[in-house]
Amino acid sequence: MLATGIKTPVGIKIAGPKLKDIEEIGKSLEKILMTVPGTSSVYSERVAGGRYLKVDIQRKKAARYGLNIADVQQVVASAIGGMNVTQTVEGQERYPVNLRYPQDYRDSPEKLSRLPIVTPDGMRISLADVANVLIEDGPPGIKSENARINGWVFVDIEGADIGTYVQEAQRVVSEQLKIKSGYSIAWAGQYEYMLRAKEKLTFVVPLTLAIIVILLYLNFRNVAEVFIIMGTLPLAMVGSIWLMYLQGFNFSVAVGVGFIALAGVAVEIGVIMLVYLNQAIYSMYQTLLKENKPVTKADIQSAIIEGAGMRVRPVMMTAAAIIVGLLPILYGTGVGSEVMSRIAAPMVGGMASAVMLTLVVLPAVFILRK
Incomplete structure (x- = not known):
């Protein structure tokens, strides 16, 4: 509401020269939008009803x-x-x-x-x-925006995410609403904020992943190991998606922020595991070199299992600390809890699957490479 002036998740701003015509367009939108699945209520301001x-x-x-x-x-x-x-x-x-x-x-x-x-x-x-x-x-009150008289339509939605609802509503409105020349409609509310945030996320997310790749390469100096972590990263998102489904959350800007945070933590845990796997392999090579023995598959598997076993406790402690710390935020109530719970949900669900990724999938992929 502070960003767009619209109290509801979705709003429509009707602009034109005459208040009477703006009111008629708003009444038509009321009838049309009530037929769109997901509409809870629609109210068009009576801009000429004073x-x-x-x-x-x-x-x-x-x-x-x-x-x-x-x-x-x-x-x-x-x-x-x-x-x-x-x-x-x-x-x-x-x-x-x-x-x-x-x-x-x-x-x-x-x-x-x-x-x-x-x-x-x-x-x-x-x-x-x-x-x-x-x-x-x-008119009981006259709104203006961009030097044009405005009338607003407020739309409450239920059982649908904002993006999907607005896409369907725009399609229905374009098919059924005939607007006179000189009049226009603009979709606003949380949808308008979501579009602005989406534009930012389109370069923030790739930039985040690029920074992660660069830091991984600077650490390992090996492209293959960088791709091992980045290739297995989507598996860490599985728990997030399942928890969001169980909680009934739709994708939003807050959820996107939670996914970005999860990606960083999952990569961090993966780096810790990969470092110890490399150390285990290096120690095994040194031991076999001193004993003048050839390297076999069994030696590699044994070394990797030993290295992964040394990281079970730190990985479990990290995941448990994050999950326990975020559970009060996930299930908390009060002002702002709707946003905070959607940031926490990807982290809580993702850490559960990230543990499986780090302890099971990552060592298995590392074995295949070696």
């Missing part, structure tokens, strides 16, 4: 009595709207004293028409002698 009391001053009639526009407006402003004539002092407090006609004199256009006005000549006339008092329709 009721106003209008005092239309007749200049020629006022001139006959020696009155100008300002004189009549002064009577209307003071008698109907009220005027501060003085203030009362009560200790250190100050209260204004407002003076206007009683409610019985101004609760209908007919009574207002009989309000007395004193002319400069001392003649007493009624307001109806110099003005027409009537009630007319008008």
Whole structure:
């Protein structure tokens, strides 16, 4: 809401020159969007539904009595709207004293028409002698954006993610809604924020992966081992996807941030495992070289199993610490919990599958390479 001004997940901003036509387009959108699957409620602002009391001053009639526009407006402003004539002092407090006609004199256009006005000549006339008092329709409030008058449609959704819903809604609206020339609609709300975030994620995610690859290469100086970690990384996402499914979460910007964080932690654990596997292989080579024995498959498997076994406790401790630390955030309630739980969900679910990746898949892939 702070970013777009729309209170609901999805909003539509209708822009055009006339409020009446904007309201009609909004009513049409109400009927169309209620047929879209996932719509919980739709409300279009009644931008032309206000009721106003209008005092239309007749200049020629006022001139006959020696009155100008300002004189009549002064009577209307003071008698109907009220005027501060003085203030009362009560200790250190100050209260204004407002003076206007009683409610019985101004609760209908007919009574207002009989309000007395004193002319400069001392003649007493009624307001109806110099003005027409009537009630007319008008806008309760006028919004504008990009120098164009706006009307907003608020859409609540249920059982669907914002991106999928808006795609379907845009298709239905384009097929059923006919817009006059000079009018346009724009989709806003959380969807508008999601589009902006999606644009950023399109280069943030590849940049993150590129940085991870560079750091891995600087550490191992071996392209094959870098690809072993990066190739097995998607398996760490399996637990995240399952937990999101069980929790009923849809993909969002917060979930994307959680996946980025998970990728970093999963790679970190993989690096720890790969370092010890390399050390185990190196120690095995050194031992066999001293004993002048050939290297066999059994030797390689034995060394890798030994190296992986040394990392079971650190990997389990790392995963357990992350999961236990994030569980209160995942299942917490209160302000902001909707966002925080969606950041935590990929981390909690992903760490469970990352343990299997690190302890089972990574050593198996390393054996195949060796």
